[in-house]
Amino acid sequence: xxxxxxxxxxxxxxxxxxxxxxxxxxxxxxxxxxxxxxxxxxxxxxxxxxxxxxxxxxxxxxxxxxxxxxxxxxxxxxxxxxxxxxxxxxxxxxxxxxxxxxxxxxxxxxxxxxxxxxxxxxxxxxxxxxxxxxxxxxxxxxxxxxxxxxxxxxxxxxxxxxxxxxxxxxxxxxxxxxxxxxxxxxxxxxxxxxxxxxxxxxxxxxxxxxxxxxxxxxxxxxxxxxxxxxxxxxxxxxxxxxxxxxxxxxxxxxxxxxxxxxxxxxxxxxxxxxxxxxxxxxxxxxxxxxxxxxxxxxxxxxxxxxxxxxxxxxxxxxxxxxxxxxxxxxxxxxxxxxxxxxxxxxxxxxxxxxxxxxxxxxxxxxxxxxxxxxxxxxxxxxxxxxxxxxxxxxxxxxxxxxxxxxxxxxxxxxxxxxxxxxxxxxxxxxxxxxxxxxxxxxxxxxxxxxxxxxxxxxxxxxxxxxxxxxxxxxxxxxxxxxxxxxxxxxxxxxxxxxxxxxxxxxxxxxxxxxxxxxxxxxxxxxxxxxxxxxxxxxxxxxxxxxxxxxxxxxxxxxxxxxxxxxxxxxxxxxxxxxxxxxxxxxxxxxxxxxxxxxxxxxxxxxxxxxxxxxxxxxxxxxxxxxxxxxxxxxxxxxxxxxxxxxxxxxxxxxxxxxxxxxxxxxxxxxxxxxxxxxxxxxxxxxxxxxxxxxxxxxxxxxxxxxxxxxxxxxxxxxxxxxxxxxxxxxx
Numbered sequence: 001x002x003x004x005x006x007x008x009x010x011x012x013x014x015x016x017x018x019x020x021x022x023x024x025x026x027x028x029x030x031x032x033x034x035x036x037x038x039x040x041x042x043x044x045x046x047x048x049x050x051x052x053x054x055x056x057x058x059x060x061x062x063x064x065x066x067x068x069x070x071x072x073x074x075x076x077x078x079x080x081x082x083x084x085x086x087x088x089x090x091x092x093x094x095x096x097x098x099x100x101x102x103x104x105x106x107x108x109x110x111x112x113x114x115x116x117x118x119x120x121x122x123x124x125x126x127x128x129x130x131x132x133x134x135x136x137x138x139x140x141x142x143x144x145x146x147x148x149x150x151x152x153x154x155x156x157x158x159x160x161x162x163x164x165x166x167x168x169x170x171x172x173x174x175x176x177x178x179x180x181x182x183x184x185x186x187x188x189x190x191x192x193x194x195x196x197x198x199x200x201x202x203x204x205x206x207x208x209x210x211x212x213x214x215x216x217x218x219x220x221x222x223x224x225x226x227x228x229x230x231x232x233x234x235x236x237x238x239x240x241x242x243x244x245x246x247x248x249x250x251x252x253x254x255x256x257x258x259x260x261x262x263x264x265x266x267x268x269x270x271x272x273x274x275x276x277x278x279x280x281x282x283x284x285x286x287x288x289x290x291x292x293x294x295x296x297x298x299x300x301x302x303x304x305x306x307x308x309x310x311x312x313x314x315x316x317x318x319x320x321x322x323x324x325x326x327x328x329x330x331x332x333x334x335x336x337x338x339x340x341x342x343x344x345x346x347x348x349x350x351x352x353x354x355x356x357x358x359x360x361x362x363x364x365x366x367x368x369x370x371x372x373x374x375x376x377x378x379x380x381x382x383x384x385x386x387x388x389x390x391x392x393x394x395x396x397x398x399x400x401x402x403x404x405x406x407x408x409x410x411x412x413x414x415x416x417x418x419x420x421x422x423x424x425x426x427x428x429x430x431x432x433x434x435x436x437x438x439x440x441x442x443x444x445x446x447x448x449x450x451x452x453x454x455x456x457x458x459x460x461x462x463x464x465x466x467x468x469x470x471x472x473x474x475x476x477x478x479x480x481x482x483x484x485x486x487x488x489x490x491x492x493x494x495x496x497x498x499x500x501x502x503x504x505x506x507x508x509x510x511x512x513x514x515x516x517x518x519x520x521x522x523x524x525x526x527x528x529x530x531x532x533x534x535x536x537x538x539x540x541x542x543x544x545x546x547x548x549x550x551x552x553x554x555x556x557x558x559x560x561x562x563x564x565x566x567x568x569x570x571x572x573x574x575x576x577x578x579x580x581x582x583x584x585x586x587x588x589x590x591x592x593x594x595x596x597x598x599x600x601x602x603x604x605x606x607x608x609x610x611x612x613x614x615x616x617x618x619x620x621x622x623x624x625x626x627x628x629x630x631x632x633x634x635x636x637x638x639x640x641x642x643x644x645x646x647x648x649x650x651x652x653x654x655x656x657x658x659x660x661x662x663x664x665x666x667x668x669x670x671x672x673x674x675x676x677x678x679x680x681x682x683x684x685x686x687x688x689x690x691x692x693x694x695x696x697x698x699x700x701x702x703x704x705x706x707x708x709x710x711x712x713x714x715x716x717x718x719x720x721x722x723x724x725x726x727x728x729x730x731x
Contacts, residue, residue: 043098124438291332
């Protein structure tokens with residue numbers, strides 16, 4: 001009888017809770033005016049879901065009220081008790097206001113939500129996605145494990161629903177899809193009917209690290225001979241699919257752009273007389289017609305990005321390159337716009353092995369918005385918050401012209417991370433709107449599709465990179481829209497995701513662990529991705545024969561230009577001459593790394609019990625631990641390199657002993673790092689780095705000790721080759 005009474009009581013309690021939930025849900029009313037369109041519907045769905053989960057009582061309305069001076073994407077919230085109006089200046093503004101309501105419900109700040117006016121700080125906030133469309137039409141990332149795994153994913157609708165939903169929630173409004181030569185996978189060209197590719201292919205051949213850095217051999221005969229069809233689909237169905245993707249994007253306030261490098265003819269080469277020669281008139285005609293069809297086929301395509309790229313002769317005069325680009329891309333867009341003259345099709349010309357004057361001269365007849373694009377931090381956004389590489393461009397940019405910022409994240413592929421203070425300062429330091437159109441953020445060396453590094457994905461399904469690293473994506477997107485968002489907002493986001501954990505401890509652990517990469521990268525600089533991968537102290541083995549960077553290379557290395565950090569050679573020179581040191585010294589970098597590691601471990605202590613019942617939190621803890629051990633490794637390695645440099649100059653046995661002690665500590669720290677990293681993630685082949693196996697690198701870490709043991713004083717020279725920014729802009 002006692003058991004039955006208990007069950008009956010539990011049933012009554014559940015019925016009561018259900019009834020209360022129904023009453024609360026019934027007292028929540030949402031009105032979405034049709035003027036908000038697809039973006040408003042998306043926001044309304046988000047609000048409904050969060051309101052149903054929380055059972056709140058309120059009356060919310062979404063609408064658009066167009067005013068002459070209201071900034072695009074802006075909105076205001078007007079609150080009178082439980083009556084809340086979201087009034088957007090346009091559909092995107094109404095959506096962002098609605099998303100603020102949904103988020104406030106989710107993180108528990110809805111009751112304290114006040115009336116406000118909001119507008120975007122950065123107009124265009126984008127994602128850079130090297131898209132692996134097909135074996136036959138590769139991106140620069142395709143000769144890698146991650147890209148090959150993602151080829152079938154990018155042709156699935158559920159992939160894009162999740163991807164675009166996440167982008168909108170994080171306030172991104174541009175998706176740039178980068179491909180060496182996308183046309184055969186995206187358009188039909190009547191004059192060249194054999195070029196369009198049915199189906200989706202992926203190679204089964206084993207890839208290696210011998211692919212060219214310039215992309216010309218990304219489709220090898222053996223790869224084509226040993227392929228699999230991962231999706232049966234006609235060209236007409238492909239076009240319908242990408243039109244659907246672009247509509248889904250538009251319904252979330254997102255505009256899609258397609259970027260190309262040049263001149264590549266993958267998928268078209270050999271058909272109709274097409275070759276990759278810039279002197280081939282058939283190739284010219286093919287490109288012009290392909291661009292025309294890209295514009296006509298996709299009415300929602302916002303524009304294209306173009307490059308005088310690796311497929312053009314490096315010694316060719318800029319004028320010749322630009323004439324070819326105008327004759328193909330410029331004229332192709334103009335051909336398409338003859339039937340739609342009022343359409344503004346944005347062309348974005350990257351600064352890459354060409355000159356501004358020749359670009360502007362060649363494209364003086366372009367009828368629509370014409371912008372530039374520049375690698376803002378070259379390949380390393382996690383370095384310093386005010387990179388100086390763009391200054392010559394800003395000083396010399398033509399009046400009325402603006403540039404997009406390519407914000408490359410080739411620093412962190414594996415780990416969860418996030419430092420709002422760093423992101424906020426980085427965003428606030430971006431050039432003003434009159435010179436900066438916006439940014440797109442992403443890697444070249446990794447594929448931001450699904451994340452296939454995890455050894456133990458939840459329920460056997462790999463998440464999107466954007467889902468796994470949701471905190472980082474939220475941070476950059478939200479702060480780019482509104483850099484006044486306080487740190488407390490991001491702590492609340494973490495609390496909503498992990499309600500049983502200390503949100504303050506998790507916020508601190510992520511923030512402090514995230515300081516490791518900027519500290520080490522500003523000290524040891526390799527401008528492009530194949531020269532420096534801080535997760536592994538690594539460069540591509542064929543990048544000047546480096547591979548692992550030894551203690552000797554650390555002594556020879558240079559600091560990031562503009563970072564106001566001394567490299568070891570310059571530090572030693574000033575130390576020995578008793579000169580002043582106004583910049584950050586190597587030992588101060590080491591102290592910062594050691595301090596970040598120590599604070600990370602302290603913050604993690606209060607999270608360990610909560611993590612036992614929260615697998616995702618456990619992964620956050622382990623990622624922070626890995627970064628902390630990596631920080632300790634770099635701190636010890638820098639100290640060892642400094643001591644060895646002093647021994648080199650003085651033959652002081654004390655310094656030699658100190659170098660050996662620090663390098664032994666570095667080896668111990670690396671082993672901890674490798675154990676945590678490789679227990680959770682697999683080794684991988686990266687297109688710009690080769691095969692990276694952290695545990696296997698341990699032998700090379702240990703070899704630093706032998707290098708130090710055998711070091712002969714006087715071997716290190718004070719002068720060395722400095723690492724500079726990749727050539728990209730000339731006045």
